[in-house]
Amino acid sequence: MENIKVSKTKKVLKGDILLSHGDIAKYGFRVKSGCLKSYVIDNAGKEHILQFAPEDWLIGDMDSATNKKPSVIFIDAIEDSEVSFISTSDFGDFHSLEKELLAEMSIKLRNNLIATNKRIISLLSATAKERYIEFTNTYPTLVQRLPLKLIASYIGITPEYLSDLRRKISKSQKK
């Protein structure tokens, strides 16, 4: 999607909120530098991270943008970032798009779907420890860069329990 219409580029600061629960998504975001996250907040007020978007990643709420419905997610900057805005009017009607662009979009959607399915497999069938190790293998650069509590949130456990797991893992490696 290098050639998709991009309306503007903007600098955002760590902590800035680009999309809030209840908003109707008018834009998706392409991250030029820095890192964004998308997440939900559950009934108990706990945050659960859906996606990290470092350099060159896209992030947005496709459901809200496509169906013009209030978003259930938030998108924030977790580092100072530079972000370009992708108008979601492009998402609405695929039939009006160029063939070339459609093919690229299909590929991105397909790859995203494959990755998302892997995450479901992981959530259904792997233990917390296995999911953590899988995360470190899949996103080694993010592990360096992100606070552990965000990684815990992404893999579906508490930071305290992740801390336990890491201690157990490093203990078992020492021998």
Place this chain on the structure above:
Amino acid sequence: MENIKVSKTKKVLKGDILLSHGDIAKYGFRVKSGCLKSYVIDNAGKEHILQFAPEDWLIGDMDSATNKKPSVIFIDAIEDSEVSFISTSDFGDFHSLEKELLAEMSIKLRNNLIATNKRIISLLSATAKERYIEFTNTYPTLVQRLPLKLIASYIGITPEYLSDLRRKISKSQKK
């Protein structure tokens, strides 16, 4: 994808396996009648259901088909079914496809991605009880039709615990 190339139609019996762990997926499947499921088997030998595919649904292993890699999933018939085979060569190179078909594929991929993301939100942020109630609301016809143990597997719990939950739910409704 009504107009995608479909090589053949075939009747399959309950229990028949259409794709096995280790296979490279040569076909996706469109279900004409009956119902298929896709699932993984974890290290402990437990089955975890990724998808149900009743009438008019598509099911397959996109990762295996796209990347010509051995599948990590199985696809079986859970009822006697009639199924048409979709050649996965269509998946490989999007650029060679008709524009109209690409637009339809993009829409299907997008909708699938939206649904898949909802499932991740549910797995991360909802309790087992909430996930069960959500399932019954989202797929009321499947609830009638499928054994509870398959639903338990789909929402990520054991059949015994689902049984407990159902008892608690019906007890709390009686008052």
Place this chain on the structure above:
DNA sequence: CACACTTCTTAAGCTATCTTAATTTTTATC
């Protein structure tokens, strides 16, 4: 460099969910 703030760790007790195993109910088959 000191203060505040965030992140990380540790530990004890707790709960949602699992395991095992036996029993009952439902469904399919000859």
Place this chain on the structure above:
DNA sequence: GATAAAAATTAAGATAGCTTAAGAAGTGTG
């Protein structure tokens, strides 16, 4: 419609992962 097979239930004991709380270790900022 009897028998076998599959599905669902029940219950007791086990455990992975959570909660709470407090302290330690980083990190940024004036």
